[in-house]
Amino acid sequence: MNAPMSSPSGVYGVLAEYGSAQQLLEAVREARRAGYRALDAFTPFPVEAISEEVCDHHHSKVPLICLAGGVIGCLAGFALAYWTSVVDYPMNIGGKPYNSWPAFIPVIFECTVLFASFSAGIGMMVLNGLPQPYHPVFNVESFRRKASRDGYFLCLEAADARFDRSATRNFLVGTGALEVSDVEP
């Protein structure tokens, strides 16, 4: 979704920097009110409110993926234990029944957790489109320098229907940005 795209304007978007998370939050809200949809905010630490504004209060899909992983893991765990010790190669071990299900529980549990965790982790990566070797915003020097330290950025993307290079610039300046710069694609 954040993939860089060509646009008539020849830029990826316009990037504005703000002095604090608070200002950024306000700016995001204004941008949305102004009808911008293809936008993204950047903060050095998670700010729930901003995320929610940017994502328009959609819930993350990660939990669903995680749940699916867990269910699959659980079934896979039991299937493994049951098939190997009852179907494929049943053996009399200590006079215990072939299907000693109580003894299988630990393995089933561990498989559940393993699958669930990795679905959550990998799911998050995929949804975020990571790993992503290149992204246009890094073309902005101040972003490189401050985004992961103490910079708060808002990027309105050219992909947006309402995007107009100069108008958008002016709009951002109006939101009290410290500095506004074009983002080379």
Add this chain to the structure above:
Amino acid sequence: MTELAPSRTDSSPAGDCHAEWKKGGAEATGLDLAAAREKLATRRGPAYWRSLEELSEAPEFGELLDREFPRFAAEWPDGVSRRNFLQLAAASLGLAGLTACTRQPIEKIVPWLKQPEQVLPGKPLHFATSMTLSGVAIGLLVESHGGRPTKIEGNPDHPASLGGTDAVSQASVLGLYDPDRSQHAARLGRIGSWNDFSNELAAALRAQDALGGSGLRLLTGPTTSPTEARLIGELRSRFPQAQWHRWDPLADAGRRHALAAALGVPLEARFDLASADVILALESDFLTSGPGAVRYAHDFASRRRVAEGSAAMNRLYAAESSPSPTGSVADHRLRLRPSAIPRAVQALAAHLGVAGVSASPPESPALDEATARWIAAVATDLAAHPGRALVVAGETLPAAVHVLVAAIHEKLGASGATVLYTAPLEAEPVDPLASLAELLADLQAGKVDLLLISGVNPVYDAPADLEVARILRESRGHRFHHGLYDDETAEYCHWHLPAAHYLESWGDARAYDGTASLVQPLIEPLYSGKTLSEILAAMLGRGGESAYDLLRETWASGHTALSAALSDDAFRKLLHDGLSAGSATPATVPALVSVTAVAAAASAIAALPAPSENDLELALRPDPSVLDGRFANNGWLQELPKPITKLTWDNAVLLSPRTAERLGVHGEQVVEITTTEGRKASGPVWILPGQADGVATVHLGYGRTRAGKVANEIGFSAYVLQTASSRWGSTSITVRKTGDQVKLATTQGHHAIDWMREESEQAAVRAVVRQASLAEYRANPNFAHGEGHAAGGLDTSVSFHPGFEYKGYAWGMAIDLNSCTGCNACVVACQAENNIPVVGKDQVARGREMHWIRIDRYFQGDIDAPAGIASQPIVCMQCEQAPCEVVCPVAATTHSTEGLNDMVYNRCVGTRYCANNCPYKVRRFNFLLYQDWETEQFKLQRNPDVTVRSRGVMEKCTYCVQRINRVRLAADRDQVQVADGEIRTACQQACPTRAIHFGNLNDVSSDVVAMKKNSRNYSLLEELGTRPRTTYLAMVKNPNPELAA
């Protein structure tokens, strides 16, 4: 004397083995022989060497060693171990291309069960033969795989065996393959050939012809062999003046002398334990040592298998100084100093009113109140069983005691009933000690020009004051040594000639009861050894004749009184059976015991020194495992936990807890013993409950210097304490702490007395060994399941899930603790059958012995004066709900459809979790590469039906699954059921007392089911719900009510 140049000629029959001789000879010329001989003389440790390269440590040889055995680099946490020695032994022969010497014998061998044309690869054949000890034979069946004897079993038809064996004969198969056995004739320590020998011998004998052999002396062990006797007779007729001497460190002519004195003629006493109701053993371990022990144990046990209905059993009293297996199974055991025993016997005789013994024996400090009461009670009991009582006096007791015992037997009407007097078995019986002394005298007098020593090792095992070594060194004349090892005595002889092991020999001998038994080879001599008969033939100028010819001649010509001339067919039958049936020496009805002799004996006893309470006595006894030291180089016997002490790899100074306390010594502290004669020896103390107070028992057979890699330099020699006048001990010695400490390797008890106490107390609390008196048993046959026990008759078959059904066969085992004497035969049998490695002293000390059977020993009651000593063989219980299986992560141990707890070596990764979780601790782990993969000889010994386990895998008793499979496969092929008794595990087979029963639990008529139905049957730790397939039959003692309390 003059040096002979090493010869190039080669006339020995051993064919391929010869290349190496020539090589040795050839390179010899390029070597410094003086240096070599120097080394031989001075080197500590093994004086065994294969080639002059090794001796002179030519670099190539060293490199060769390193290449062959890289693992020697610091493999052992403590550096040196016995097992290294075992492996090092491979150095010589690993290179010798020995397999070339293992062809099938050329002579015809008659198979025991199957005809030769049935010889199939992988299908073992059994041959009958006999092993002799001190000349007396026990009949054996030897299992042979492709011409390699691998396992010794008893010959069921042989009266001395009845299918059982002892530990020593079980281990003898390892002796056959011992790489330390001498492998070529040697002259002055240099390789020589038989040819040179026979030339030199012939020359020497020619000189004797003129003198009528007055300069010819023969020194052998006692022999009962008709053939040897015949040849010696012939030698005598050629050399009338020649003398034949006998030596045997085990034998004491005391009993024979006594009988001669008491009954007028030299006689042999033999016992009938089967018909004895009351038995008194005086300083005698007749159940596990001495001729006929296996048969005695069998008969003895046959009277102790009590069951409901037949709840009658014999009663055994034992008075002994150091606990023996016999003492441990006794119903009443009295700890008595050796010096007190003669007086006890006198008291006994007095109680019984033996003529010639004063009714009131002189008061003696050695006989305290309790002892006197004990003797009185025993006397009453013996007297109450006329004709069914028996007194067995130990070999080591003075002649006077034996006279009194003979008189007592007469008084009890035992003569001819429980005691049978027969003509001596031995050819021309002599007193070995006197005989040896004569020879030494002649040697000193310079009367001996030519001495042949065969099969004895007096330099090591004769009483020290005879100074055999010095006399031999100083004496003139040719000395030839013929024996299995280039041993201590060989060192003092010009020639050493390798003897053939009995499994390589043709020959004959007589059993304890006189039954003529045949010795037939299972394999051609590995090291071109010769039998004594062949040597004798050579002396008669008949060098060409093989032992077989000589044997055949004896039996064809009716030379022996045992049989008329035998046709070839009859002889084949003889070989097939391994004995000549009905050739037992008939019992003679002896004259009455002469009262004068008895009186003389009584006064002799009165004259014996009576040590006071504080005197410390020394008792010298043969070692339970290696006897007089002749089996010292046998790794199996060295690692065998000795009965009661559970010591391995060492002998020790055995002291009772009280005595040790009095002397202020602890276990493993080295003490120096000084006898009244001023002889000294130092050895570690071992504290042994059940030992008589004031007695230090030391076992002979250790401290060898030229025995081989295994035995050299382990333990200490007790022969240095021996004098001709006091061979079996001395009445007053002093001990002094040297301040040294020695680590002794034991499998139980860990040298701490309180540890032994702890073990035994807990064993009692946990009802591990369940026991009752005969009276209690009659009153409550179910005592083994009583409330008193950890498992108060609980039903472990209750379970949430149905569990597995075992249709078809369900193997199980029952072990009758009432029959077990703890003689160790099963342990060695198992080791031989299942390729169990020897791990060495260090590893045993670390608790890593590999035996699949261990015999647990528990003292009962007060540890200072134990009321009893129990032996309990522990094998894998083959639990139906095996805790070991559940925890194995890779399913390497699982259950078979016949209920066996299978161990899959290939699958095992060695987590040792199974061993931890085994409540019986029967699993054994290969912590290091214990198996010897190099030594050619040991490869030959292995049982091809059993996996040779490698490093890092778990192993354990399998109920001899290979035997089960062999029989079951045959049965399946013939579509029949396996009959009861068809499958016999190695331990079961070896057991002289039939204590171990094995069979199919689904066959209601089987012997094992009958045993398990016995009310004495209980399972160990049954409350754990493991449902063991191996169960035990509780012990029942038959105490004398008079002595109870």
Add this chain to the structure above:
Amino acid sequence: MSLAPADHLIPKPFGTPSEVPVIAPGHSPASVTDKISSVVFGRMPLWFYAGMAVMFGGVMMLLAALTKLVFVGIGIWGNNNPVGWGFDIINFVWWIGIGHAGTLISAILLLLNQEWRTSINRFAEAMTLFAVACALIFPLFHTGRPWLAIYWLLPYPNTMAIWPNFRSPLIWDVFAVSTYGAVSLLFWFIGLLPDLASFRDRTKKAWQKRTYGALSMGWRGSARHWHNYESAYLLLAGLSTPLVLSVHSVVSFDFAVGQVPGWHATIFPPYFVAGAVFAGFAMVLTLMIPLRKFFGLQDFITMKHMDNMGKVMLVTGLIVGYGYLVEIFTAWYSGNIYEWYMMRNRVFGPYRWIWMSLILCNVLAIQPLWFARARKSIAALWIISMFVNFGMWFERFVIIPTSLHRDFLPGSWGMYYPTRWDFATFFGTIGLFMALMFLFVRVLPSIAMFEMKTLTTDARVKGGSHG
């Protein structure tokens, strides 16, 4: 589920004013970033390299010991019959225990939104991973044939057509410990992502830029990223919580499932878990105290952290002590002669001195933690934590060899004496653990920067989430 992240953003006043904050006042996102990255980008003092060299010496010793072991066999250790497990499994359980604090701090304390966790979780997680790595060495190399054990315990189709035995606690171990290791690694890595990104942007050196860049996978702190990130992180925390509790329970099954008196006890799972947390916190303190001093991180790892960790140690320690009491009581109350003898043998038997040291270290030595003065004294805390490190090792010795050496049949009793190779292997793993720690501190942010930033005043936004 969105509870915790929200709380990140609404910092609660730090209880009573008197109480020490979890981050020194006056810190801004910028200062946090600079301070923490300076540890990595600044120059290291000499003692650092010296210490690292020593620890690598330990690693070399470990390699030597293991090589000897593989070439010669388990026999170089003291293990024997009846004591099949000795140092090998003692050390395994000890390390696994230590490996519990990390996940506990990051997961459970996160769910309980204990902010003070923030500055120590990264470090504790790293410790977890390294401890698990050390632990994993033992179950593999204690086998007789490690070259087979390394893959025969895994369920994979093979020519023998045979599978592992899922009834065996050792198989449960394989699954539990490997899952724990994998999930902890994932959790740790995901936590590192934003900080790696900020390192990427901090460093001047091209190769470092490339390395950190690759590791951070192009993280750019986008609000959309944070959206999924927070939810994933919270889920992992939620999953790790039962996981961390299960791991040591499963390890305790190795014993609880067995027959051996002293192993066969139902109390084991809870008291093993408590013991693990106990041991873990002790080790965190042992390492954190010098670290914070040498790198001047007192601003982030404040006395409040010390105080809290002291409290956690006291509580878990008391649970462990209670476990000992219950063991003794049940042994007596069961009326089972084997259990009761085992207990008496622990206290009065040949290994009694180990049992006494255990009580001294794990029960007596922690009592000062009742008092704030002890919890606020760095020296006291460090000494007590060392006691606990030893104590927990003794506990495993008491449980394993002491139970095994005298079990059911007195005839099979024996003794256990470790050899120099046992010690070489044990100290070797300590060397490995410390060496990894040194590396970690040198190349990665040992304190979670982005989480610390959420504690700064700048992180406060008004009129936050509606919906």
